[in-house]
Amino acid sequence: MKIKDLFKNLKKKKENETNAENPLGENINNNEIKNNNAKRKFKKRYIPLIILIVLIIGIIGARIYFNNERVKNLIENIVYSSMNRKLEIGDFKYSILFPNIQASDIMLYNSTKFNEAENISIDNFKMERLFSCDFFLLLVISFLV
16 A cells, blocks of 8 residues: 555646646646747847837937938928927038037027017037036037037
């Protein structure tokens, strides 16, 4: 009888090794456990990579869509609609990854109520480090020069 009990115990141990018990109390076989582990590894490896690729494609797409000329026209239209003054920008360049703006030959005219003469003229305008503490200081100094 002891040999029978020994074989029964070995059989139970093998069943316990092949079947794991989840928190709900249901039995799960080894294949399901391996599939779950494979899914977790896939999520850990590839989801951050997919997010990074989508982010890079989004940045490239935004830069292609918002080219220098389109952003320059957008700024001129916003200034005209908000201040009722014409703004002309000669050369305009900007960067998305390393935020900076460069513009030259900027002229702001008086409103239509007055004589529409040139009011403000800026030869060169360069703004770097847009997200630093010096942003407002650079903005003020750039307009004064």
